[in-house]
Amino acid sequence: MADVTSRRRLVATVKESLRLARNQLSVFSRQVATRLELKDADLDCLDLIDRAGPLSPTALARLTGLHPATMTGILDRLERGGWVVRERAESDRRAVQIRSLRERQGQLYRMLAGMNRSIDEICADYSDAELAVVADFLRRATDAGQAAAKELP
Numbered sequence: 001m002a003d004v005t006s007r008r009r010l011v012a013t014v015k016e017s018l019r020l021a022r023n024q025l026s027v028f029s030r031q032v033a034t035r036l037e038l039k040d041a042d043l044d045c046l047d048l049i050d051r052a053g054p055l056s057p058t059a060l061a062r063l064t065g066l067h068p069a070t071m072t073g074i075l076d077r078l079e080r081g082g083w084v085v086r087e088r089a090e091s092d093r094r095a096v097q098i099r100s101l102r103e104r105q106g107q108l109y110r111m112l113a114g115m116n117r118s119i120d121e122i123c124a125d126y127s128d129a130e131l132a133v134v135a136d137f138l139r140r141a142t143d144a145g146q147a148a149a150k151e152l153p
Helices: 003-036 040-052 055-066 067-079 102-124 128-151
Strands: 083-087 096-100
Touching: 003 040, 040 055, 040 067, 040 096, 055 067, 055 096, 067 102, 096 102, 096 128
Parallel strands: none
Antiparallel strands: 083 096
16 A cells, blocks of 8 residues: 555656646746747747748647637747748648748757756766656657647537
């Protein structure tokens, strides 16, 4: 029984730690976005475009769970700020792809440098095998979050 209770406490600690990490990363993200004169959702979309792009506005709206009209406003702000460009496909002029502009990435990377250094320092304390477990856990937690979002009414 002690093992079951201990495990429940440990799982509860992991869940609480995930909530705290999410909250703190959200605060950090909001502060970065504010300094870059963006909104939180703008920064999230910019990250998705940078990692998965170029993307259509519809695909980006689907990935973020945002309404297409909301996405239009976000893309307008990102384009005005010089973060992204809308490009029309040669084969179908109606099709639009959003691509991030590398010219502005340096500014974003400088804002994230302190956090990246801190994560590097934390990772240095773990073995490769331990980091593999952490990476697997985070990937699976991300997958669980995506699945849970799809199940929302």
